[in-house]
Amino acid sequence: MTLYDIVRPVFFKLPPEVAHSCGKNILKVGCSSEIIRERIRSYYQLNHPSLKMKCLESEFPNPIGIAAGFDKNGEITKSLIDLGFGFSEIGTVTPDAQEGESKPRLFRLPEDEGMINRLAFNGEGANRVRDRMESMGNVAAPISVNIGKMNQSGPEDAIKDYVKVFETLYEFPDYFVINVSCPNTPEVYDESSPERLSEVFGALQEKNKHNKPIAVKVGPDYDSKEKLANLSKAIEVAEDHDIKAIVATNTTTDHSQLKSKHGQEWGGVSGRPLEQKATDTVECIYGLTDLPVIGVGGVDSAESAYKKIRHGASLVQIYTGFVYKGPSLARQITTGLVELLERDGHASIEEVVGIDCKEL
Ligand SMILES: Cc1cc2nc3c(=O)[nH]c(=O)nc-3n(C[C@H](O)[C@H](O)[C@H](O)COP(=O)(O)O)c2cc1C
Numbered sequence: 410m411t412l413y414d415i416v417r418p419v420f421f422k423l424p425p426e427v428a429h430s431c432g433k434n435i436l437k438v439g440c441s442s443e444i445i446r447e448r449i450r451s452y453y454q455l456n457h458p459s460l461k462m463k464c465l466e467s468e469f470p471n472p473i474g475i476a477a478g479f480d481k482n483g484e485i486t487k488s489l490i491d492l493g494f495g496f497s498e499i500g501t502v503t504p505d506a507q508e509g510e511s512k513p514r515l516f517r518l519p520e521d522e523g524m525i526n527r528l529a530f531n532g533e534g535a536n537r538v539r540d541r542m543e544s545m546g547n548v549a550a551p552i553s554v555n556i557g558k559m560n561q562s563g564p565e566d567a568i569k570d571y572v573k574v575f576e577t578l579y580e581f582p583d584y585f586v587i588n589v590s591c592p593n594t595p596e597v598y599d600e601s602s603p604e605r606l607s608e609v610f611g612a613l614q615e616k617n618k619h620n621k622p623i624a625v626k627v628g629p630d631y632d633s634k635e636k637l638a639n640l641s642k643a644i645e646v647a648e649d650h651d652i653k654a655i656v657a658t659n660t661t662t663d664h665s666q667l668k669s670k671h672g673q674e675w676g677g678v679s680g681r682p683l684e685q686k687a688t689d690t691v692e693c694i695y696g697l698t699d700l701p702v703i704g705v706g707g708v709d710s711a712e713s714a715y716k717k718i719r720h721g722a723s724l725v726q727i728y729t730g731f732v733y734k735g736p737s738l739a740r741q742i743t744t745g746l747v748e749l750l751e752r753d754g755h756a757s758i759e760e761v762v763g764i765d766c767k768e769l
Contacts, residue, residue, distance in 0.1 A: 413736060414735075420432070429515075429732075433485050436488040436492075436736075437485060440485075440488040440491060446487075446488075449492065453740045454492075455471070455740060455747070457471070460495070460743055460746060460757075462759060464654070464701050465551070465584045465624070466584075466653070468551075469496050471493075471495035471746075471758075473494055473708075473714060473726075474495055474497055474726045475494050475497040475498060475726065476705050476727055477588065477726075479728050480497060481499070481501065481502070481533075482502075482537060482541065483499040484541065486499060486541075487548055492737075493743060495551075495739075496551040496583075496724065498554070499542075500532070500538075500555030501555045501588050502532060502535050503559050504534060504573040505535075506532065506533050507534070507559060507560060509528045509531030510527045510531075516671035518667060518672055521667050521681055521682050522682075523669075523707075523729060524729050525664075525674050525675075525678055526593070526677055527593040527674075527677070529560055530557050530558075530560060535573065535574045539578055539581070542578065543581070553582050553583060553585060553624070554581065555588050556587055557574075557591065558570035560594055564598055571587065571609055571612065571613060576616060579621065584622035584624060584654070585624070586623075588659070589601040589605070589606065589626070590658070590659040591660075591677070592630075592660055592677040593676050593677055601627065601639075610647065614650055614651060623651075623652055624652065624653060624654035624656050624703065625656065626655075626657075627640065629657070629686040629706060630662055630663060640693070640697075644698045648700065653700065654702065655694050655698070655703070656705060657694055657704060658686070658706050660676075660677025660678055660679045661678045661683050664678060666682055667682060679707075679728060680729030680730070681707050683706040684708070684713060686706065688707075690706075691721045692766050695721025695722075703725070704720070704721070705726040707729070708726075709729070709730030710741070710742065711742045711743075712745070712749070714742050715745075716765075719761050719764050719765040720765050721763040721766050723762050
């Protein structure tokens with residue numbers, strides 16, 4: 410039993426956004442003293458040679474990262490690394506501050522170990538994030554920035570939005586992620602179509618003076634041949650534009666299996682109900698390209714992280730698992746991964762990427 414098992418029922422009595430703010434504040438206060446940070450690091454971080462991963466022109470101390478949305482404004486980035494995560498994604502960052510959808514817009518699905526959100530890119534905007542990243546100093550693990558557009562922007566303004574965030578934050582992250590797959594932003598055109606991606610990638614690469622790695626984040630919902638063909642074309646377009654990785658996946662629009670009270674609230678579903686869909690998407694992309702895949706969706710244990718990696722993910726990210734399992738999750742997973750590698754006779758995590766994929 411962890412301390413979080415005792416604290417969680419109290420957190421779960423609060424509205425989810427309030428609980429998230431409380432958690433963030435506890436981390437901010439806890440990590441404001443270097444002495445406490447050192448203690449936290451020595452308890453939570455596991456530095457093991459078998460977990461190191463070279464990817465996206467960076468070296469990751471372990472392959473378990475924080476997914477976009479958890480630290481939207483770069484407020485707790487260093488604390489998350491102190492807790493044992495091997496990398497963290499800030500954002501989605503939009504050019505200006507925006508409110509997102511009206512509340513309530515975030516729901517726990519306890520019976521499903523999932524969540525539904527329709528936050529729609531609420532955030533403080535690129536300048537505020539820039540101030541924070543400027544004063545952050547060195548971080549002991551790779552940091553990415555996930556970029557998005559303002560909710561009201563049409564196709565032309567959206568390109569300007571992506572470019573603005575990219576340029577405002579250019580020097581800070583180790584790589585960028587373009588988010589074209591959020592299921593709860595209100596655009597009436599398809600932001601993730603191959604034609605559209607080509608325009609977005611082209612505009613960003615034109616401004617990419619120092620060849621900073623750029624990844625793209627895709628969704629998990631490919632329930633028709635046409636959608637699958639579009640994914641395949643999107644990967645080709647990404648390769649043609651020198652995109653360096655694919656993040657798979659964002660939340661799903663499929664609510665059909667949900668049992669919890671709030672299961673039919675509109676918004677993107679994350680956590681356990683997404684796990685298999687996300688893993689299938691990772692495997693599909695792994696079969697389509699040599700680009701590294703960052704696997705996201707329903708990971709909450711060493712076993713589920715190992716499965717994503719064996720099905721093609723070079724790196725893994727977590728959001729909902731952290732809400733259900735708490736701050737010792739990264740340590741539990743990294744410790745468990747070392748054991749699983751030893752059990753299966755592998756010297757490193759790099760060795761197992763994709764070994765359960767059908768194509769091999
Ligand atoms: C509350 C919440 C907010 C999110 N916000 C973002 C976001 O701003 N940008 C983004 O790319 N993904 C966002 N996501 C999606 C996550 O990054 C991740 O892709 C998804 O939740 C699946 O991972 P999980 O099952 O570990 O939660 C959000 C997810 C949740 C639950």
